[in-house]
Amino acid sequence: MAESVGVKDLKVVEGVTCPFCGVTCDDLVVHVEDGKIKEVKNACVLGKDTFMHHLEGWATPRIHGKPATVDQCIDAAAEILAKAKYPLIYGLDSTELHAQRKSIELADLIGANIDHTSSVCHAPSLQAVQTVGISSCTVGEVKNRADLVIFWGCNPAEAHPRHPSRYSVTAKGLFTPRGKRDRMVIHVDVRPTPTARMADAFIQIKPNSDYEVFSALRALLKGHELDQTEVGGVAIDEWKTLLEKMKSSKFGILYWGMGLTMTRGKYLNIVALLTLTQELNRYTKFQAAPMRGHGNVVGMAQVLTWQTGYPFAVNLSRGYPRFNPGEYSVADLLAHGEVDAALIIAADAIGNFPAKMAEHLRSIPMIAVDPKESETTKVATVVIPSAQAGIAAGGMAYRMDHIPLVMKKVVDSPYPSDREVLERIIAKVAAIKTGGNGAHR
Amino acid sequence: MSERRFTLITGRTTKQGRSVHLGKDAKEFLDEISTLQMNLKDIEVLGLQEGDQVQLRTSHGSAVVRCKKGDIPQGLVFIAYGGFINALVGSDTQATGMPNTKGIEVEVERYG
Numbered sequence: 001m002a003e004s005v006g007v008k009d010l011k012v013v014e015g016v017t018c019p020f021c022g023v024t025c026d027d028l029v030v031h032v033e034d035g036k037i038k039e040v041k042n043a044c045v046l047g048k049d050t051f052m053h054h055l056e057g058w059a060t061p062r063i064h065g066k067p068a069t070v071d072q073c074i075d076a077a078a079e080i081l082a083k084a085k086y087p088l089i090y091g092l093d094s095t096e097l098h099a100q101r102k103s104i105e106l107a108d109l110i111g112a113n114i115d116h117t118s119s120v121c122h123a124p125s126l127q128a129v130q131t132v133g134i135s136s137c138t139v140g141e142v143k144n145r146a147d148l149v150i151f152w153g154c155n156p157a158e159a160h161p162r163h164p165s166r167y168s169v170t171a172k173g174l175f176t177p178r179g180k181r182d183r184m185v186i187h188v189d190v191r192p193t194p195t196a197r198m199a200d201a202f203i204q205i206k207p208n209s210d211y212e213v214f215s216a217l218r219a220l221l222k223g224h225e226l227d228q229t230e231v232g233g234v235a236i237d238e239w240k241t242l243l244e245k246m247k248s249s250k251f252g253i254l255y256w257g258m259g260l261t262m263t264r265g266k267y268l269n270i271v272a273l274l275t276l277t278q279e280l281n282r283y284t285k286f287q288a289a290p291m292r293g294h295g296n297v298v299g300m301a302q303v304l305t306w307q308t309g310y311p312f313a314v315n316l317s318r319g320y321p322r323f324n325p326g327e328y329s330v331a332d333l334l335a336h337g338e339v340d341a342a343l344i345i346a347a348d349a350i351g352n353f354p355a356k357m358a359e360h361l362r363s364i365p366m367i368a369v370d371p372k373e374s375e376t377t378k379v380a381t382v383v384i385p386s387a388q389a390g391i392a393a394g395g396m397a398y399r400m401d402h403i404p405l406v407m408k409k410v411v412d413s414p415y416p417s418d419r420e421v422l423e424r425i426i427a428k429v430a431a432i433k434t435g436g437n438g439a440h441r
Numbered sequence: 442m443s444e445r446r447f448t449l450i451t452g453r454t455t456k457q458g459r460s461v462h463l464g465k466d467a468k469e470f471l472d473e474i475s476t477l478q479m480n481l482k483d484i485e486v487l488g489l490q491e492g493d494q495v496q497l498r499t500s501h502g503s504a505v506v507r508c509k510k511g512d513i514p515q516g517l518v519f520i521a522y523g524g525f526i527n528a529l530v531g532s533d534t535q536a537t538g539m540p541n542t543k544g545i546e547v548e549v550e551r552y553g
Contacts, residue, residue: 020458045455049462057464123538159453190450190544191513204514207448207544258452262542266535293453313538329538351465352522354530354540355502374465375524 019390022292078428091347096395128270144173153259214272351375387413474523478511
């Protein structure tokens with residue numbers, strides 16, 4: 001909680017949750033002076049810059065590129081969404097749970113397709129868990145118990161800098177009192193990423209060979225001998241050694257990243273991985289977990305699943321939820337030119353999408369809700385600046401291991417929160433649909 | 442040899458994650474997302490020097506970036522997520538929802 005330390009315009013906020021990556025470190029200490037962030041303690045470089053530069057590059061309210069008030073922008077956004085026949089709501093992983101919940105309410109109201117940045121990130125992981133289930137655990141269990149940690153197709157040294165020190169490499173726990181000395185860390189990837197430097201062993205595999213490798217490991221685990229001398233560019237004997245380490249560990253965890261979800265095989269890579277780790281439980285306690293990117297990326301899948309039954313790529317055009325990746329997923333909706341309006345919130349769709357997808361977004365009425373200017377706000381029909389969740393707006397977020405945490409507001413913003421923007425759009429759209437003026441619902 | 446086929450890997454880097462907070466038009470961010478990491482031997486085979494501009498071409502489009510020596514195996518090239526890779530990535534998802542964003546076949550040649 002915020003505590004005054006006696007100086008009028010100085011406050012120190014402790015126990016702040018970082019909104020940047022999926023580790024959502026909840027031990028940050030933020031010093032605020034005259035309403036501005038002056039210092040951030042305990043954060044990694046990525047988290048520190050998230051707070052220290054939060055004032056840079058703010059978006060401004062505008063319609064068709066011309067300055068407007070936030071009220072005018074919300075009215076214009078509501079007009080676009082109320083008129084749309086097959087709209088898209090997309091983004092949402094860099095905001096808090098209440099805003100995410102409101103986005104689903106809006107999608108229901110206008111019969112929208114709703115998808116989030118997981119769709120082009122860890123959606124294949126979600127599909128794999130739907131297919132075969134998952135043997136998993138919290139990061140706390142990893143800290144306290146894991147004596148074998150495998151990072152496969154992920155690079156926490158650069159993407160999740162405090163994960164190794166808080167939970168998975170040097171962290172000291174109940175049954176791992178000596179930290180790194182009580183753990184073996186193995187990194188598997190197509191290139192020696194900076195994570196290889198903190199690992200005891202690095203296994204370099206060929207790109208797009210992960211499914212083959214997991215299948216080979218499963219065969220070896222079942223006692224089959226393979227005809228090949230190598231799989232994925234690595235000698236069979238090396239895979240046998242890895243397997244023995246997995247079987248003989250007391251508590252193993254395999255963390256995976258987009259090296260598996262974005263390559264050939266997609267969710268089938270993860271199905272093979274999850275099946276392998278489940279089968280290892282015949283020998284020992286073995287877990288698997290995805291390394292999630294954005295701060296509250298897990299939250300959107302949680303809320304969407306709770307509300308509709310499905311974790312991403314949900315269509316509400318018939319008044320009830322339908323789920324079909326490849327049809328209602330953002331990449332396919334845009335590549336096929338199917339949606340006629342879009343609300344992009346807490347994400348830079350244009351800045352991250354393949355060119356063909358971005359091309360369709362540019363051709364339709366698009367609303368961007370974002371604290372900062374981006375490639376998306378540059379071309380949006382309506383730009384609504386919002387208070388950045390976790391810095392200028394409070395709420396809740398799910399950590400990458402599905403533990404809910406409180407996000408604190410540490411500074412004020414002249415702009416409304418994502419939640420408030422969505423609530424006001426919902427009220428206005430509801431009024432338009434019933435012939436009112438949006439003043440009351 | 443002036444042109445060769447490589448496998449393109451995209452991903453996060455610390456510099457990209459830090460500089461994005463300065464804004465998508467910030468020089469630090471644009472420099473990082475327009476830098477292609479290559480094995481030194483591949484740079485030499487293509488007759489390039491660090492800092493030279495190269496053109497990347499896939500079946501979906503092309504982009505011009507700078508090359509830099511990186512800790513990466515021969516035959517692979519790496520670039521940070523950002524606007525420069527968007528032209529190179531196709532939108533087909535094989536009905537999964539996910540475009541092929543890593544492990545893409547790409548041609549690399551000197552530009553200019």
